[in-house]
Amino acid sequence: MLRRNLLKGLFATAASCLLPLKYAYSKTYLTIEQAKKILWPSELLTEYPLTLTEQQAELIEDLSDIRVRNLKLNVWKTKSGGWFIVDQVIGKHENIDIAVAIDEQGKVRGIEVLTYRESYGDQIMHPKWRAQFHGKDSSEFLKLDRQIKNISGATLSCRHVTDGINRLNHTWAQVLSKHV
Amino acid sequence: MSSENKYNSLERCKPLLGTYVEVTLSGLVDDQSLIKASQNVFRAIERIHNMMNFHDIKSELSQLNRKMLISTNIEHEVSSELYTVIAMSVDLHQKSGGLFDPTSNQFKHLAFGELTLKQIGFLAVNLGNLGDLSLSGSNVVNTKHLCINLSGIAKGYAVDYAINSLPKGIDYIINAGGDIAMSDWQNKAINVKYSKLPWAVKRHKMKNCAVATSGNYYHSNTGHIVNPVTKKNHAFKGSVTVFAPQVVLADALTKVVLLMKRSEAKLILKAFNAYAIRINRLGLAKQV
Numbered sequence A: 001m002l003r004r005n006l007l008k009g010l011f012a013t014a015a016s017c018l019l020p021l022k023y024a025y026s027k028t029y030l031t032i033e034q035a036k037k038i039l040w041p042s043e044l045l046t047e048y049p050l051t052l053t054e055q056q057a058e059l060i061e062d063l064s065d066i067r068v069r070n071l072k073l074n075v076w077k078t079k080s081g082g083w084f085i086v087d088q089v090i091g092k093h094e095n096i097d098i099a100v101a102i103d104e105q106g107k108v109r110g111i112e113v114l115t116y117r118e119s120y121g122d123q124i125m126h127p128k129w130r131a132q133f134h135g136k137d138s139s140e141f142l143k144l145d146r147q148i149k150n151i152s153g154a155t156l157s158c159r160h161v162t163d164g165i166n167r168l169n170h171t172w173a174q175v176l177s178k179h180v
Numbered sequence B: 001m002s003s004e005n006k007y008n009s010l011e012r013c014k015p016l017l018g019t020y021v022e023v024t025l026s027g028l029v030d031d032q033s034l035i036k037a038s039q040n041v042f043r044a045i046e047r048i049h050n051m052m053n054f055h056d057i058k059s060e061l062s063q064l065n066r067k068m069l070i071s072t073n074i075e076h077e078v079s080s081e082l083y084t085v086i087a088m089s090v091d092l093h094q095k096s097g098g099l100f101d102p103t104s105n106q107f108k109h110l111a112f113g114e115l116t117l118k119q120i121g122f123l124a125v126n127l128g129n130l131g132d133l134s135l136s137g138s139n140v141v142n143t144k145h146l147c148i149n150l151s152g153i154a155k156g157y158a159v160d161y162a163i164n165s166l167p168k169g170i171d172y173i174i175n176a177g178g179d180i181a182m183s184d185w186q187n188k189a190i191n192v193k194y195s196k197l198p199w200a201v202k203r204h205k206m207k208n209c210a211v212a213t214s215g216n217y218y219h220s221n222t223g224h225i226v227n228p229v230t231k232k233n234h235a236f237k238g239s240v241t242v243f244a245p246q247v248v249l250a251d252a253l254t255k256v257v258l259l260m261k262r263s264e265a266k267l268i269l270k271a272f273n274a275y276a277i278r279i280n281r282l283g284l285a286k287q288v
Helices: A002-018 A032-039 A054-064 A127-131 A159-174 B031-052 B060-070 B080-095 B117-126 B151-163 B247-259 B262-271
Strands: A023-028 A072-077 A083-090 A094-102 A108-120 B008-016 B019-027 B075-077 B133-136 B139-142 B170-176 B179-182 B189-193 B201-205 B210-215 B239-244 B275-279 B285-287
Touching: A032 A083, A032 A094, A032 A108, A054 A159, A083 A159, A094 A159, A108 A159, A159 B008, B008 B031, B019 B031, B031 B060, B031 B080, B031 B151, B031 B170, B060 B075, B060 B080, B080 B133, B080 B151, B080 B247, B151 B170, B151 B179, B151 B210, B151 B247, B179 B247, B189 B210, B189 B239, B210 B247, B239 B247, B247 B262, B247 B275, B262 B275
Parallel strands: none
Antiparallel strands: A023 A108, A072 A083, A083 A094, A094 A108, A108 B008, B008 B019, B019 B170, B075 B139, B133 B139, B170 B179, B179 B210, B189 B201, B210 B239, B239 B275, B275 B285
């Protein structure tokens, strides 16, 4: 028993030396420009710089029960009052860029995943690691980028994205809808 | 994407069916045609999702479940799509000796306004299984009170259904949370995920046009599959992958193969023209 435990420990130590401590996998589906053409095909989009106040962020957090991680919004506006938003959602091991189109009535008319990133390790929780992705195309910055295609595996829940959409719905109701 | 009429490709991903659905299309068509084709695929998947969503009380499946919880021995008319999935389920239930059984005892969300507390209490211990459901023409009949949860296989069926929306000349790979269908599969391979670690994938040649994998590595318990015959939690590690002629069948068969002895699993795979592998936590693969 002691010998077996010793061998298990030696094996685990050797394995941990060989395995990458922080490994990232990512997949990019669409660029921001491609997503704009798909979600708002016949509309001209104008960039609309907006930063939430602390008060607004707190209100959105209270209403959606989801943390607001970035006060700066990446939003574009259509002539008819619709919105195109690029945002980031974070799960336990995933960091996902999404594009969401919301119409002038506040209804979500489309959602696209732009980039899906998965990591194993704690960097996903570090603000500096997350900040490098915010509002950018993934091709600019990933140091470890492995494209693995056609993955068949156990089903991963998209709950974090739907939570993110819920937060954006409240962002529209509390902030964007007032910018007509 | 490109606007010229050369070989173009498009890859999109949306949250649907409670997971991520990836649609990859390519062909000698312009990018607008690929966008339009992908929109049709997502619309088709959403249609099946709305129809068979167990948690949505307005879905067709929930309406059928409510009727089957309240009454027995009455013929219920269902859509051709729902009938197809139920018929496949009944067939596999019989051929697997009851190991495939998508009935559920989580029905309380359907009971509001329809059932009394006493009735709910009675049903909680007196629900039947899929063996108590039969087909009559294009209708279904339950001889005992029943509730069906098609969540897992509805995902696979949604992919099979969506393929029909694609015009000829467009190659496709549709991946709904790991349930995959692809054209020209003979020249392709997949990567099977056998652990939650991002690098834990095993490359394998496609053995048929559809593939599905079951694994419990995203769950904290060692087993997330309950044996419907013994009612016990079945512990396993790693994953099971099934290649089959349809995604709905591949998905359903993963549950059966997990629970069966290897010799029995071989027979049922042969009966459905399917092929399966098991991969353990260390990434070692073995044909079932």
